[in-house]
Amino acid sequence: MSDETATATTTGGAAADGGRTAERRSRGRLxxxxxxxxxxxxxxxxxYPLVWVVGAAFKxxxxxxxxxxxxxxxxxxxxxxxxxxxxxxxSALVFLRNSLVLxxxxxVGTVVSSALAAYAFARLRxxxxxxxxxxxxxxxxxxxxxxxIPQYIIFQQAGLVDTYAPLLxxxxxxxxxxxxxxxxxxxxxxxxxxxxxxxxxxxxxxGIFWHVVVPLSRPAFTTAAIFTFIxxxxxxxxxxxxxxxxxxxxxxxxxxxxxxxxxxxDYGAMIAMSVIALxxxxxxxxxxxxxxxxxxxxxxxKG
Amino acid sequence: MVSxxxxxxxxxxxxxGAAERTRSAAPRRRRGRPDREGLAGYAFLSPWILGFxxxxxxxxxxxxxxxxxxxxxxxxxxxxxxxxxxxxFRDDQWLQSVRVTLVYVTVSVPLKLAGALAVAMLLVRPxxxxxxYRSAFYAPSLLGASxxxxxxxxxxxxxxxxVDRALSSVGIDTGGWVGNPxxxxxxxxxxxxxxxxxPMVIFLAGLKQVPRELYEAADVDGAGRLRKFxxxxxxMISPVLFFNLLLExxxxxxxxxxxxxxxxxxxxPAGSTLFYTLYxxxxxxTQFRMGYASAMAWMLVLGAGLVAVLxxxxxxxxxxxxGDDGR
Numbered sequence: 001m002s003d004e005t006a007t008a009t010t011t012g013g014a015a016a017d018g019g020r021t022a023e024r025r026s027r028g029r030l031x032x033x034x035x036x037x038x039x040x041x042x043x044x045x046x047x048y049p050l051v052w053v054v055g056a057a058f059k060x061x062x063x064x065x066x067x068x069x070x071x072x073x074x075x076x077x078x079x080x081x082x083x084x085x086x087x088x089x090x091s092a093l094v095f096l097r098n099s100l101v102l103x104x105x106x107x108v109g110t111v112v113s114s115a116l117a118a119y120a121f122a123r124l125r126x127x128x129x130x131x132x133x134x135x136x137x138x139x140x141x142x143x144x145x146x147x148x149i150p151q152y153i154i155f156q157q158a159g160l161v162d163t164y165a166p167l168l169x170x171x172x173x174x175x176x177x178x179x180x181x182x183x184x185x186x187x188x189x190x191x192x193x194x195x196x197x198x199x200x201x202x203x204x205x206x207g208i209f210w211h212v213v214v215p216l217s218r219p220a221f222t223t224a225a226i227f228t229f230i231x232x233x234x235x236x237x238x239x240x241x242x243x244x245x246x247x248x249x250x251x252x253x254x255x256x257x258x259x260x261x262x263x264x265x266d267y268g269a270m271i272a273m274s275v276i277a278l279x280x281x282x283x284x285x286x287x288x289x290x291x292x293x294x295x296x297x298x299x300x301x302k303g
Numbered sequence: 304m305v306s307x308x309x310x311x312x313x314x315x316x317x318x319x320g321a322a323e324r325t326r327s328a329a330p331r332r333r334r335g336r337p338d339r340e341g342l343a344g345y346a347f348l349s350p351w352i353l354g355f356x357x358x359x360x361x362x363x364x365x366x367x368x369x370x371x372x373x374x375x376x377x378x379x380x381x382x383x384x385x386x387x388x389x390x391x392f393r394d395d396q397w398l399q400s401v402r403v404t405l406v407y408v409t410v411s412v413p414l415k416l417a418g419a420l421a422v423a424m425l426l427v428r429p430x431x432x433x434x435x436y437r438s439a440f441y442a443p444s445l446l447g448a449s450x451x452x453x454x455x456x457x458x459x460x461x462x463x464x465x466v467d468r469a470l471s472s473v474g475i476d477t478g479g480w481v482g483n484p485x486x487x488x489x490x491x492x493x494x495x496x497x498x499x500x501x502p503m504v505i506f507l508a509g510l511k512q513v514p515r516e517l518y519e520a521a522d523v524d525g526a527g528r529l530r531k532f533x534x535x536x537x538x539m540i541s542p543v544l545f546f547n548l549l550l551e552x553x554x555x556x557x558x559x560x561x562x563x564x565x566x567x568x569x570x571x572p573a574g575s576t577l578f579y580t581l582y583x584x585x586x587x588x589t590q591f592r593m594g595y596a597s598a599m600a601w602m603l604v605l606g607a608g609l610v611a612v613l614x615x616x617x618x619x620x621x622x623x624x625x626g627d628d629g630r
Contacts, residue, residue, distance in 0.1 A: 053458075146600040146604050149597050204343075205339075236450055236564075282446070
């Protein structure tokens with residue numbers, strides 16, 4: 001856009017007559033239409049797989065694999081029905097509930113523990129804070145895989161394998177450094193004068209945290225909560241390692257089980273189950289898209 | 304009392320904080336009061352400290368120890384010195400997993416960043432529907448990490464499926480990407496590149512910071528689009544580019560779900576999608592070779608760390624921080 005304006009002013013000068021401005025405006029509109037067409041075409045390619053899977057969920061099982069069609073010619077519901085029946089005699093609702101419990105508890109744990117740690121890092125001064133902050137930042141880049149084996153051994157020795165404890169304990173102990181860092185960045189920007197005002201009103205550190213910092217940090221908490229929910233919902237590795245009983249499986253593992261048992265025979269149900277598993281994430285995304293994109297931009301969170 | 308409270312809590316910078324402390328806090332401490340701020344700090348940090356010791360630091364030391372042992376979870380670890388590390392370099396599967404992972408990192412990361420930057424530049428100027436476009440391009444980033452999408456990918460690229468049919472209709476016969484060792488890694492790379500939304504959003508934030516005057520000055524000088532991109536845009540966004548590069552590289556080293564789902568946990572066909580983390584998982588949790596897998600984990604830390612250090616070193620040559628001279 002600026003190219004056009006720039007060339008127009010240099011060639012036409014300040015005394016551009018009315019005809020030129022009109023011409024320029026129509027050229028601008030044409031460029032704008034071309035831009036939108038190009039962007040939409042690109043989007044169509046990129047979102048094709050997502051639309052395809054939704055369409056495929058309603059196609060008869062035999063039509064799915066080879067069909068490039070997005071929408072089913074004669075939509076059927078029996079895929080969804082079979083998917084809801086679940087696997088190994090366990091209803092899909094059980095898996096969905098498990099995922100919901102895990103993701104919900106993870107959100108609570110992560111937000112609470114990260115907020116506490118972030119407040120200390122961002123607003124309090126004490127001996128050793130600098131060193132601990134550096135350690136926290138280092139864990140941001142540490143490959144998670146160096147920890148899984150000893151962590152597994154710890155939980156195995158403690159008799160906690162096949163429970164949700166290994167999947168949740170870390171969330172309540174602020175081990176996700178991304179969110180601590182995100183909240184530290186956010187809390188640092190809050191005006192110190194508010195702390196002082198609260199102090200005059202008789203607040204201690206807890207009072208300042210609870211009455212000043214927590215209410216003002218809500219945007220950072222929301223971002224962390226949404227990301228935690230989606231990441232936990234999508235997580236495969238941790239449940240894969242720690243859970244053995246199908247009744248305790250979250251949706252991701254159930255999907256795996258589904259593939260193993262019905263690999264070639266029931267594509268339709270598998271696709272339908274995928275859509276069901278994706279649904280909460282999509283809903284979260286649609287509800288909070290702006291917040292997610294903003295949180296991403298300001299903090300550099302991974303996707 | 305009010306004034307001491309104020310001055311005690313006001314320092315915004317560390318330097319001033321130290322000065323304030325000697326002036327106002329020290330006499331209070333002489334009265335035998337413990338450092339309340341310090342106590343509060345440790346209290347608020349206690350979950351993190353516990354988590355760090357119990358779930359990060361402790362396990363790291365344990366895994367370092369285990370990497371020098373033979374351990375199968377059921378009998379006591381047996382010290383074997385450097386045997387695990389020596390064995391790695393004679394393990395064809397391990398070498399294969401290193402190769403696959405390196406190819407994946409070096410191909411997927413640049414492609415993903417290039418795509419992210421291109422789309423970010425397309426979206427940077429305010430247009431109608433800006434929010435919609437941004438969110439829509441970002442969507443794959445969030446959804447792509449799920450098992451569901453990996454499954455969809457497998458369905459789209461398997462033999463005689465959508466992609467195969469589309470390609471053979473224009474005369475390219477691949478025989479399905481999932482079962483073909485020459486293409487299987489390609490489809491995982493495509494899946495990674497498809498999730499370009501996260502770096503794109505960061506690029507967008509960076510591009511917004513570039514001062515318009517620079518482009519206007521370049522216009523006056525008659526610079527073309529390419530020249531403006533090379534001489535203004537790239538240097539100005541180089542810190543963001545570096546940040547994205549570092550983050551995506553570290554993440555790419557750790558990829559797991561996509562290859563696990565697409566190859567059904569095998570890393571096949573013919574080891575073509577045997578990612579490092581997948582092989583680590585197989586060794587640790589299906590073979591129960593915990594010592595060997597720990598050695599693998601430490602080689603990953605070393606390797607990824609080395610690459611990160613290398614990126615940092617090289618960045619001095621091309622990353623430009625405006626108004627941050629000598630730092």
